[in-house]
Amino acid sequence: EAGVTQFPSHSVIEKGQTVTLRCDPISGHDNLYWYRRVMGKEIKFLLHFVKESKQDESGMPNNRFLAERTGGTYSTLKVQPAELEDSGVYFCASSRELGRQETQYFGPGTRLLVL
């Protein structure tokens, strides 16, 4: 079975520009999560979709970040306008079932650099 895929693998943009990250979860996984690791610190939760619905978006830093999952398949995370502090690695994860015990399977991440 194919794993979680993310596109692009790297993105370098200038401050003020817009970037859209894409995540394709494992087929059949209703739960999709976005996380971010900034400046070599902890990986922090951004938000969680159950199918196309946002279950929890408590980790979204501000309204410059917009996540969507139309149709409950792939998800996009848009940053507009990007700021320097948005640089980091953005990870997507998915799980089949909903529950604390469920393993979240992660993608390779998108490395974002805002100049």
Place this chain on the structure above:
Amino acid sequence: AQSVAQPEDQVNVAEGNPLTVKCTYSVSGNPYLFWYVQYPNRGLQFLLKYITGDNLVKGSYGFEAEFNKSQTSFHLKKPSALVSDSALYFCAVSPPGSNDYKLSFGAGTTVTVRA
């Protein structure tokens, strides 16, 4: 407050020697604990998890971890390290809460195994 702590930024061991990567947690209730590994230029890979039952959990690539409730620890171990085990290791906890499925990660520990 940080839920998970990895007290060592780096661990260096010689190939063939035992490897231990430390993790402590500070959530109340019954934590669900996870270990992930990130190899260079790769995404996070799931290694193992503790949900309930036997305190010693065995995972991928010969790794195991021991849940110690009295010490609130979940250290990752491997009896004989390989050079290919050199990677970034993350401990994570799923905190108690019926509607809280996000993972809280430690800052990561870089493991270097020298030949």
